[in-house]
Each structure stands twice: as C-alpha cells, then as structure tokens.
Amino acid sequence: MKYKNDVKKAFSATIPVLMGYLALGFGFGVLLSTEGFSALWAFFMSVTMFGGSMQYAAVDFLADAISLLEAAVMTLIINARHLFYGISLVDKYKGAGLKKIYMIHALTDETYSLVSSDHIAKGVENKQLFYFLISLFDHCYWILGCTLGAVFGTNVDFNSEGIDFVLTALFLTIFVEQWLSSKDHASAIIGVACAVSCTALFHENMLIPSMVLILIVLCVLKKVRREKYDG
C-alpha cells in the first residue's frame, strides 16, 4: 500500500480519541437505551449527527418529543462553535474533492484539535488522506462506542470512572506541544484569556461568546501588529 505510513500515523494520532470516544459514546448509548430507543437509533444518530454534547442533548429532545423547529434552534445553539472551526481549515481542506464533504461532516472538537495542529501531520506524505483518515477513524470509534453502549446498556460492569479525562489530556497535550513548538504565544494566551473571562460571565454557555471574543481580539491584534511593523 502506497501510504501505509500515513495510515499508521493517522491511527496512532487518534488513539487518545479512541479511548475517549468509546467511553463517552458508550455513555450516550446507555442513556439513549434507558429512554427506550434501540441500538439502531444509537447507530444512526452517531453516523448522521456525530457530536458529543449534541447527541447527549438529543436524548432529552427525543424523550420529550420537542418540535422540529425547537430541535433546529437547539442544534444551532449547541453546535454554533463549529462555525468557527471551518474557518481555519478552508485552506487545508482545499482540493480534497469528495472526501472534503465527509471531512466537514466529521469535524468534531477532537478531530479539529488533531487536524488543525501542524505537528501531528509532520512527515506525512498525503496530508489530505491523513486528515480524511483521522476524521474517519474518530467517527468509527464514536459509532462503535454509541452502538455498544446501547446494546449492552447497564449490563457492563467496568469501572471506567475518570476515563473522560482522556479528552482533557488530549487538548492539554496539544496545547503544550503548540506552546513548545512556536515562538509566538499571543494566540494561545488570547484563547485562554477569552475563555476564562467568558466562563466567569456566561458559565456553561461560554463557548460561543469565547469564540466571538477570540475572533475580535485576533483581528484587532493583526491590525495593531501590522501598523507597528509597517510604521
């Protein structure tokens, strides 16, 4: 196989997501099955919606049979951060052809954290294939976790308490790696500072205000810096 090395790299990059998604997906499956939905539902929801917080919220929406309009609005609110993720991938995903449509569909927080970090794709031959595989692998782990959770439900007695820390560890590691491998820390500091201040103000709903604030501050920063360098 031509890109064997790329496939291996993509798999090893997604191992932390494998652990996190199996655990979180399983939790979703269990939750969904307690509301009386079969594993088939868990499977199709994880295939078509593919989003952690979204699917957890959807369990309530299905149980309460909310209206379609409400569901659309809630999805907009819960997933609005995805509006911003794409911005930094427009150029990266350019020319990926049909694969791109799938990569867009499969763009979660975790997949984003992997494909947007340049150090992860170091030494990769076919980058677009690499990004595609990361998206696909992550998606498969999620589907597997969700479906298994709905199949086995509460019958499995494995003490996985604390395993969800794996996703925190994933983001933290990427953060440290980016910090170590770049000289300009402005953007990282802006991200943390905006998120901390928005958490203080908006608590649970900090993601959207944080993203808006980050965008504003980054744009201001670019303007200020250009004036400094040009002048």
Add this chain to the structure above:
Amino acid sequence: MDNSTLHSIALVIVMAVVSFLLRAFPFMLFSGRKETPKFVLYLGKVLPYAIIGMLVVYCVKDISFDSVSHFLPYIIAGAVVVLLHIWKRNTLLSIIAGTLSYMALVQFVF
C-alpha cells in the same frame, strides 16, 4: 411506523442537517474563490492555538474548588500531562499516563 417514531426520525434528520450546515458554512463561504482571502489565511494560522486554549478551559471549567477530592485529581493528573510532555514530547505517552493517573486517583485515592 407510528407517529411518535416518525417524529423521532424527523428530529434526528433535522439535527443532523443543521449540524452539517453549521460545519459546512465557512467552507461554503470561502472555498468558492480561487484564492482564499488573506484574513482567512491569517485566522487559519492563529485560530487553532486560541481554540485549543479555549477547549482546555472548557474541559476544566466545571472543577469545583470546594472539595479537595474533586480538584486535586485534576491538578495532579494535569501536571503529569504537562510535565511529562515537556520532558518527553510524546503525545500518546502524555495522554495515557495522565488519564491513567486521573482514573487511579478518582477510583482509589480520593
């Protein structure tokens, strides 16, 4: 199929379609052009750093400092991740060691 099943299917379709459109929106907005606008290129370069920082904060925002048994595992396991990564620069090692120590702490120690 009864009405409530149909309604559930419709709900899943609506949520899936809206999720996809949100993810696709920036691509639809900017990919049509031959050249990606300069400010999108700029954001593409700097946004990931900020977003990862934001996601870290998002993950730890619910830590309660009211009880030691709640925040100490986070702090210790977080320190394991950071220090191990600075030392070895091995992503997988940092993540797995951090997670195992967190699980051990919440299950056996606190």
